[in-house]
Amino acid sequence: MNMFPITINLDIPNDPEKIYEYTKNVLASILEHIALDLGYQRRIKLILIELITNSIKHSNEANTSIQLLIDQPHLSIQKIEKGLKIAFSASSPQLPFEDVESILNISFSESNRHNIQPLGEYKFKFLKPDPEEKPDMEQMPEHFGLYIITLASDSFIYQYDPELRENTYIVHLNF
Amino acid sequence: MNVKKQNIDDLVLLTIVDKDANLTKSENFKEIVFKEIESGTRKLIISFEHVEYLDSSFLGALVAILKNLVPKNGRLILIELDNDIRNLFELTRLDKIFELKNSLETAIEDFK
Numbered sequence: 391m392n393m394f395p396i397t398i399n400l401d402i403p404n405d406p407e408k409i410y411e412y413t414k415n416v417l418a419s420i421l422e423h424i425a426l427d428l429g430y431q432r433r434i435k436l437i438l439i440e441l442i443t444n445s446i447k448h449s450n451e452a453n454t455s456i457q458l459l460i461d462q463p464h465l466s467i468q469k470i471e472k473g474l475k476i477a478f479s480a481s482s483p484q485l486p487f488e489d490v491e492s493i494l495n496i497s498f499s500e501s502n503r504h505n506i507q508p509l510g511e512y513k514f515k516f517l518k519p520d521p522e523e524k525p526d527m528e529q530m531p532e533h534f535g536l537y538i539i540t541l542a543s544d545s546f547i548y549q550y551d552p553e554l555r556e557n558t559y560i561v562h563l564n565f
Numbered sequence: 566m567n568v569k570k571q572n573i574d575d576l577v578l579l580t581i582v583d584k585d586a587n588l589t590k591s592e593n594f595k596e597i598v599f600k601e602i603e604s605g606t607r608k609l610i611i612s613f614e615h616v617e618y619l620d621s622s623f624l625g626a627l628v629a630i631l632k633n634l635v636p637k638n639g640r641l642i643l644i645e646l647d648n649d650i651r652n653l654f655e656l657t658r659l660d661k662i663f664e665l666k667n668s669l670e671t672a673i674e675d676f677k
Binding site: 407436446524531533 | 585587588589617618620621622624625626628629631632635649652653656657658659661662
């Protein structure tokens with residue numbers, strides 16, 4: 391019988407060719423503890439692929455760790471990266487946020503825009519796009535990593551600890 | 566990136582031979598297809614028959630290809646996507662932008 395919560399610490403592959411096999415193995419470890427339908431299994435694989443791909447692209451994987459917390463009916467995936475805080479493009483508001491009440495539109499580049507809800511000076515939640523909004527090819531982004539995690543999760547939160555110089559990405563799934 | 570090219574009348578079929586369509590291959594794949602478009606191809610089919618997974622970088626490359634091709638009055642059909650990849654297109658609502666077909670025969674029929 392499983393005793394919840396269960397914590398699993400993961401080593402991150404540094405070879406992009408190993409990401410898919412790795413995510414399948416992690417999913418198999420999760421399924422040893424909880425039964426999940428195919429939809430949730432797909433969402434977990436997508437989230438892991440994009441969290442790891444993001445680390446390989448943007449940071450030194452030696453400074454990155456991922457932890458899973460299974461506490462049925464919830465799963466949280468937490469990625470911690472040492473280093474500088476997340477930076478948006480020059481036209482976007484930057485951390486620490488002065489206004490933590492309003493929804494903000496931020497971008498990393500012209501084709502990588504997001505709506506976020508600040509939850510503190512150094513903490514925000516990625517907001518899902520309006521499902522009624524018709525997709526427009528001209529406006530379609532060419533960077534989908536954070537967008538995919540936002541859509542595949544039930545909540546996706548970023549926070550920065552300026553004293554520890556630690557970036558934390560927290561993904562929640564409710565089964 | 567391993568891509569097999571086949572001319573079928575005035576169509577070009579590009580089959581991705583690799584099983585991983587990921588960030589190490591997305592730029593190269595974009596270059597291959599851009600060259601194909603530069604050479605005059607306007608009716609393009611890309612087959613994912615062998616692809617097991619596709620990441621955000623490769624999805625971005627496909628969007629860039631579509632943005633390049635459509636203003637030139639070109640058309641792109643993606644075929645033989647497995648359930649996980651089709652699900653990714655649906656999640657990101659790119660299934661509303663891209664034409665997805667099950668088989669080569671259906672895509673060829675659609676181009677007629």
